[in-house]
Amino acid sequence: MSNIHVYSEIGKLKKVLLHRPGNEIDGVIPQTMPRHLFDDIPWKKGAQREHDCFADILRKEGAEVVYIEDxxxxxxxxxxxxxxxxxxxxxxxxxxxxxxxxxxxxxxxxxxxxxxxxxxxxxxxxxxxxxxxxxxxxxxFPEEEYEHYYTEPLANLYYTRDPGASIGRGMSFHCMEKLGRNLETVVWQHIFEHHPDFAKDAPMWLSNESHFGIEGGDIAVFSKDVIGIGCGLRTRPEAIEQLAGNILPQDTFKKILVFTIPKDRKFMHLDTVLTMIDHDKFTIHPGIEATLNVFEISLGGSGELVYKDQTDKVEKVLTKALNLDSVQVLRCADGSFIDSEREQWNDGTNTLAIAPGTVVTYSRNEVTNELLRRSGIKVLEMPCGELSRGRGGPRCMSMPLVREDI
Missing domain, CATH: 1.10.3930 (Pentein)
Known part of the structure; x- marks a missing residue:
């Protein structure tokens, strides 16, 4: 099997890329929190302990954990x-x-x-x-007195989902909105091009030199035939078009479903509002459903991109695209407005599936976790008091490199 092989969101996780929080988060101070995308000052030792628990869960479930820093x-x-x-x-x-x-x-x-x-x-x-x-x-001409760095600390590096994305047998590398995050893509693409584990024959679907923004949290591999991409705060339609034009003719994928999401930080990426957790089960944030529109991109007879507006509700779109009889959409916090707003803030929908019907979640999202268990999902909880300060959950903190086919 190739060093990159990801044809689903739920196939058993065999190899995953993480980053253990390091000295870079010590560079986050109140004055720079907005550009570092933190809502509070992270504590490194606490974040490392929580992240080690996350990695241990993945190893116990049979995944090989590799670290981007190594x-x-x-x-x-x-x-x-x-x-x-x-x-x-x-x-x-x-x-x-x-x-x-x-x-x-x-x-x-x-x-x-x-x-x-x-x-x-x-x-x-x-x-x-x-x-x-x-x-x-x-x-x-001195800068502000709180500016103590010539180069930005890569404080969000532990959110490995976003700078690049494993899709099928290749990788995409992204133009990202914030400077610190955009610098991460230089690190990622350098590894892909120069590390012996990757500098082989895996295709590069997108380069970070693109002018159009896209981030990995907006990309979901639903099956060997279908990719889902969110179009909202961080991902532009031009980037989706570029990715579709590169990947559809060269891999097994037949269509891309594009989900339009509001340009609001609490709906930052597709995986903050919609994730796949089993063959026929998804989690969704109820606050998104009224505004969620779906478009389909496929290849025409002459290899051109064809666009189609999907007018059905998201359940019907997913059911049809995945050739299922039906899908079950589980609403964050069981649809309770107050609980869903609270748990959405701490990524109640940002679940990481490590096998069909088995997910890793934040322990603080108690209402959503109980709903998942009642729905037959095996829930593996991890601590998150420090890690959640950066506004991302278990899926945000992981980039699958190899999954078993389903």
Missing amino acids: LFRKSFSQKGSREGFIKKFLDKHGIFNPHLREQLEAYLLCLSPEEMADKIMSGIKKSDLGPKKQEDFSRF
């Missing part, structure tokens, strides 16, 4: 790969001041490859380099 540290074996990465990283960061750029390049290349990888993830502080060069005119 892959990144081992991705610089090729001659010139460090220099090439630094150029792409600084370009994506928008650092074009020649004096500062020279200092940053020299600093990073003085480190070992492993140290350089760690510094890229945690962020380069101004104190790491010392004062700017005397010939650098920008030294006369």
